[in-house]
Amino acid sequence: DWTMKAYREEAIRLIREQVGDGHVICGLSGGVDSSVAAVLIHEAIGDQLTCVFVDHGLLRLNEADEVVSMFRDHYNIPLIHADESELFLGELEGQSDPETKRKIIGKLFIDVFQKHANSIEGAEFLAQGTLYPDVIESVSFSGGPSVTIKSHHNVGGLPEKMGLKLVEPLRELFKDEVRALGRELGLPDSFIGRHPFPGPGLAIRCPGEITREKLDILRLADAVYIEQIRKHGLYDEIWQAFCAILPVRTVGVMGDGRTYDFACALRAVTSVDGMTADYYPFSHDFLGETATRIINEVPGINRVTYDITSKPPGTIEWE
Ligand code: XMP
The missing domain is CATH 3.30.300.10 (GMP Synthetase; Chain A, domain 3)
Structure with missing residues (x-):
């Protein structure tokens, strides 16, 4: 696909231009978006990228092992597997309000990232697989006022608080375009075709107390x-x-x-x-x-x- 070939080249050029010889941390969720972002950035800057995979204990069956083996073993991308399930599940205990749950998870993500960012020498940038629909946080229904439906877990506050600059190479893309880009980057079809999985994971599929x-x-x-x-x-x-x-x-x-x-x-x-x-x-x-x-x-x-x-x-x- 010539469009995605061109997009890939341009995105790589922009990543190199933005990052220079700086070091990038990429939050990996195991989903298509962050994976495509990570592989794209790895292609642009190689070992200047370290991925941080936060395992919040809210992943699906065998998911953590699959992510680690794919990135660390298959792609040779430097990866920190942060098993923080005790922390997340402990903080979520007794909480049943949807927005409270989302906010707890979002805040802990920032804390955990900060901890690992600090352990990576000279990290200056944070990469995220934010898509265009994620950017539009508020949904406006026809005739009605603009309202925030759900606070989004993967946008807002994170880079500022960490003193990191944001790298978001998928920010202009819709889901189908991210998939096309992933295919262009050689990610397996079975992986590209995976259904989206939300940042807060199983927490938002477990209404009430977790x-x-x-x-x-x-x-x-x-x-x-x-x-x-x-x-x-x-x-x-x-x-x-x-x-x-x-x-x-x-x-x-x-x-x-x-x-x-x-x-x-x-x-x-x-x-x-x-x-x-x-x-x-x-x-x-x-x-x-x-x-x-x-x-x-x-x-x-x-x-x-x-x-x-x-x-x-x-x-x-x-x-
Ligand atoms: P909703 O439930 O709002 O979901 O209709 C629309 C799409 O977004 C995903 N989703 C999220 N993705 N962080 C994410 O990365 C989130 O906080 C989040 N909340 C919902 C959801 O799975 C669906 O694909």
Whole structure:
């Protein structure tokens, strides 16, 4: 794609021009955006880049290991794996308000970054995989006032507080353009095609209080659901799919016993840019088979619902 080839060359030129012989820290989340940013910057300045992967304990099943092996082992990009799950989950304990949860996570991210930035000799720049839709923090509904729906975890305050200059090579791009750029940079298709994953991670898919128990249940349910979607060949038709664990236990019956376990909600949407979305019209067979599998394979869940809300009026994530 000539457009992305040109964009890549121009972006590399701009990164070199901005950074000079300075050192860049890049926050890696494991998602497509920060990964494309990291590979692009690595191509521009090589070992002047150090990636910091903050593991907040809110990642999906096996996700941390996959990120580390891809960047450190496959791409040879210097990577600090900061396992800070104790810290994050400790601070989140007892918190159930969505904005409070987002703010706690955002603030801890800054703290953790500062800690690691200070450990990297001479770091001057902070790279982020911020996209154009992330830049538009406020959404204006037609006729209504401009309101902030959710405080975004990956923008605002971070570089100033750390005394670092910002490098945001994806700032003008929409999601599909980032994917094209990633392909241009040689990232594997399976990785490029991954659904977006939010900075606050599973925290915003666990409405109400976050506990380790709920997170473990959620990870397993989500893995079964995504496996079902892949098995049925639907993954690439869907913009984003995930499971949310609901803050409610419901009564069920299994074998000849009573159960009293959590309910979960499956979410799957189609979208162009994440700004608006429609729920995905799964067949009843698919939904039935998936519900049966989750209930049989995930201890702690005894009820499965499918979220058929579009955006607007819903948002894609539950918080
Ligand atoms: P909502 O829930 O606002 O989500 O409809 C739109 C898209 O943005 C993702 N999302 C986030 N991504 N940091 C991110 O990097 C965040 O704080 C955040 N909140 C939502 C969400 O997964 C969806 O793709």
